[in-house]
Amino acid sequence: xxxxxxxxxxxxxxxxxxxxxxxxxxxxxxxxxxxxxxxxxxxxxxxxxxxxxxxxxxxxxxxxxxxxxxxxxxxxxxxxxxxxxxxxxxxxxxxxxxxxxxxxxxxxxxxxxxxxxxxxxxxxxxxxxxxxxxxxxxxxxxxxxxxxxxxxxxxxxxxxxxxxxxxxxxxxxxxxxxxxxxxxxxxxxxxxxxxxxxxxxxxxxxxxxxxxxxxxxxxxxxxxxxxxxxxxxxxxxxxxxxxxxxxxxxxxxxxxxxxxxxxxxxxxxxxxxxxxxxxxxxxxxxxxxxxxxxxxxxxxxxxxxx
Numbered sequence: 001x002x003x004x005x006x007x008x009x010x011x012x013x014x015x016x017x018x019x020x021x022x023x024x025x026x027x028x029x030x031x032x033x034x035x036x037x038x039x040x041x042x043x044x045x046x047x048x049x050x051x052x053x054x055x056x057x058x059x060x061x062x063x064x065x066x067x068x069x070x071x072x073x074x075x076x077x078x079x080x081x082x083x084x085x086x087x088x089x090x091x092x093x094x095x096x097x098x099x100x101x102x103x104x105x106x107x108x109x110x111x112x113x114x115x116x117x118x119x120x121x122x123x124x125x126x127x128x129x130x131x132x133x134x135x136x137x138x139x140x141x142x143x144x145x146x147x148x149x150x151x152x153x154x155x156x157x158x159x160x161x162x163x164x165x166x167x168x169x170x171x172x173x174x175x176x177x178x179x180x181x182x183x184x185x186x187x188x189x190x191x192x193x194x195x196x197x198x199x200x201x202x203x204x205x206x207x208x209x210x211x212x213x214x215x216x217x218x219x220x221x222x223x224x225x226x227x228x229x230x231x232x233x234x235x236x237x238x239x240x241x242x243x244x245x246x247x248x249x250x251x252x253x254x255x256x257x258x259x260x261x262x263x264x265x266x267x268x269x270x271x272x273x274x275x276x277x278x279x280x281x282x283x284x285x286x287x288x289x290x291x292x293x294x295x296x297x298x299x300x301x302x303x304x305x306x
Contacts, residue, residue, distance in 0.1 A: 113151055281305040285300070
């Protein structure tokens with residue numbers, strides 16, 4: 001009887017030892033496979049490029065800005081013109097992006113985009129990335145609604161890394177807002193590097209301080225139709241500048257209006273609506289019937305400063 005008891009006890013101990021050995025040598029990943037779909041590992045989470053705008057564009061697509069919008073820029077600063085950098089339709093007032101120099105070596109940019117549906121108040125986050133970026137950049141943006149050129153205002157240093165990325169890249173990816181309501185755009189950067197090269201030095205802290213604007217400045221333009229326009233810009237040192245145009249012996253006074261890029265002056269003369277646009281050395285004269293709301297009566301004449 002004692003021998004049988006000893007045998008059973010020895011067999012039980014051997015079985016326990018075998019089970020212990022099996023537990024030690026089992027694959028620890030097998031137990032985790034059952035709930036692998038419930039939560040990704042930290043390594044998997046880090047590998048997902050969810051914050052990359054370029055990756056999101058490749059996966060879901062962004063609205064792409066039409067090729068008719070082109071980058072332009074100038075560092076000219078005188079009695080008439082100020083440095084500017086813009087994405088706009090040439091020789092029109094249709095702009096999406098407009099940058100100008102601000103005090104302290106800063107650049108103030110206006111983005112003429114509608115606010116996302118879910119935006120709270122007038123604040124949003126502007127995210128920017130190019131195909132040459134190492135990371136997505138983020139900036140606070142303030143929505144400004146003035147009734148004519150509504151959009152977001154952003155202030156940056158003239159040496160902000162965003163501008164370096166724009167010079168190096170071919171495509172830019174823009175996002176304003178968060179989630180499914182965010183505004184997302186893909187923009188060609190063709191011509192941006194050249195335009196920024198002309199614009200940014202005028203805004204940097206190393207640039208010479210701008211001299212006070214003269215009260216009056218005059219420029220003469222030769223137009224495609226053979227006419228000559230003499231434009232006197234009055235009140236440049238006030239909050240209500242105007243342009244005095246002399247065309248074929250007729251003199252008209254136009255008030256400065258809000259412009260997406262360059263300068264814009266508007267008024268009426270002899271029952272005709274007059275619009276005068278200037279950017280760098282270019283001028284555009286637009287005449288139209290005051291009653292024409294669809295622009296069908298507009299006549300455009302291009303001019304060049306002499």
